[in-house]
Amino acid sequence: AQTVTQSQPEMSVQEAETVxxxxxxxxxxxxxxxxxxxxxxxxxxxxxxxxxxxxQQNATENRFSVNFQKAAxxxxxxxxxxxxxxxxxxxxxxxxxxxTNKLIFGTGTLLAVQP
Amino acid sequence: NAGVTQTPKFQVLKTGQSMTLxxxxxMNHNSMYWYRQDPGMGxxxxxxxxxxxxxxxxxxxxxxxxxxxxxxxxxxxxxxxxPSQTSVYFCxxxxxxxxxxxxxGQGTRLTVV
Numbered sequence: 133a134q135t136v137t138q139s140q141p142e143m144s145v146q147e148a149e150t151v152x153x154x155x156x157x158x159x160x161x162x163x164x165x166x167x168x169x170x171x172x173x174x175x176x177x178x179x180x181x182x183x184x185x186x187x188q189q190n191a192t193e194n195r196f197s198v199n200f201q202k203a204a205x206x207x208x209x210x211x212x213x214x215x216x217x218x219x220x221x222x223x224x225x226x227x228x229x230x231x232t233n234k235l236i237f238g239t240g241t242l243l244a245v246q247p
Numbered sequence: 248n249a250g251v252t253q254t255p256k257f258q259v260l261k262t263g264q265s266m267t268l269x270x271x272x273x274m275n276h277n278s279m280y281w282y283r284q285d286p287g288m289g290x291x292x293x294x295x296x297x298x299x300x301x302x303x304x305x306x307x308x309x310x311x312x313x314x315x316x317x318x319x320x321x322x323x324x325x326x327x328x329x330p331s332q333t334s335v336y337f338c339x340x341x342x343x344x345x346x347x348x349x350x351x352g353q354g355t356r357l358t359v360v
Contacts, residue, residue: 177351
């Protein structure tokens with residue numbers, strides 16, 4: 133069975149600094165997708181970034197980027213120039229390729245941003 | 248653009264009561280999901296539906312039933328609520344296009360006393 137592990141329950145970063153959130157996963161599949169979701173206090177789940185396993189290039193979305201290490205099964209999220217609005221719970225998620233497969237989530241990392 | 252709409256947003260139940268959480272999406276998605284979120288445990292899949300008329304169990308289905316009423320709607324029913332079902336419940340939907348993301352509702356905070 134596929135599993136997703138986030139080993140940092142809480143992290144803290146100073147405003148304008150850079151922080152990296154860790155995620156590892158376990159799968160025997162070759163076709164899969166990885167995601168980072170942000171959940172602010174409003175509870176809304178917001179997609180931050182997506183990575184296709186077949187792509188070697190790391191995904192980037194503005195201040196958010198990932199370090200995808202396929203052999204190590206590692207998928208970390210880097211937030212640059214942290215802003216107060218980045219404070220939230222962040223979830224790493226995995227989905228096997230295919231039309232019907234479901235998302236499997238990690239336990240989340242609560243990020244605090246200090247002014 | 249409504250996306251995924253869940254009702255209600257908050258609910259308090261007494262042990263043994265029943266209720267149905269409603270979910271509707273307007274994106275013409277085939278796949279729909281119900282998750283529960285508990286502190287320290289992330290989101291765990293309760294049930295999912297790959298298309299209208301089909302449903303499958305997820306990781307934690309005990310104590311729940313679902314109905315995929317039509318392509319838009321996917322409801323979650325608690326027949327006899329228990330305190331262990333106190334949680335935040337999320338409905339999500341996803342299209343079939345490869346790599347497409349899942350869209351989530353705003354969640355229902357359910358307390359069983």
